[in-house]
Amino acid sequence: MSNTKPALINYTLETFANERDMHWHLSQWEKRKAEYYPKLKAAGLKKMTGTKVWNNKGEAALGWIFEYEDAESFKKCQEIFGAIAREEAEEVPVIRQAFRGIVFDEEIL
Numbered sequence: 382m383s384n385t386k387p388a389l390i391n392y393t394l395e396t397f398a399n400e401r402d403m404h405w406h407l408s409q410w411e412k413r414k415a416e417y418y419p420k421l422k423a424a425g426l427k428k429m430t431g432t433k434v435w436n437n438k439g440e441a442a443l444g445w446i447f448e449y450e451d452a453e454s455f456k457k458c459q460e461i462f463g464a465i466a467r468e469e470a471e472e473v474p475v476i477r478q479a480f481r482g483i484v485f486d487e488e489i490l
Contacts, residue, residue, distance in 0.1 A: 388427065389449040394434070394478045396442045402473035403441040409472055420461050425454020
């Protein structure tokens with residue numbers, strides 16, 4: 382186990398009706414992320430990783446891994462993500478599922 386401070390992690394799964402909607406959603410994020418990344422960093426988001434989920438049968442899905450400095454950082458970032466969600470609400474339908482946890486074991490191999 383590493384000696385790093387435990388981080389708060391959020392994994393969000395976004396499911397779309399089809400690949401076209403998913404790609405549209407990503408194209409819109411590309412346009413707005415330069416505005417939001419500095420705000421999220423200042424609020425305590427340490428790392429954000431986007432993944433294309435390929436093992437969901439027939440579903441277009443993205444996975445996002447967010448790493449926060451601590452619980453307070455998570456709370457601050459939720460306000461910013463709320464603003465992003467309000468902008469996205471008028472775009473394509475997306476089903477989001479969020480899973481949160483604390484890192485208890487991490488190895489860099």
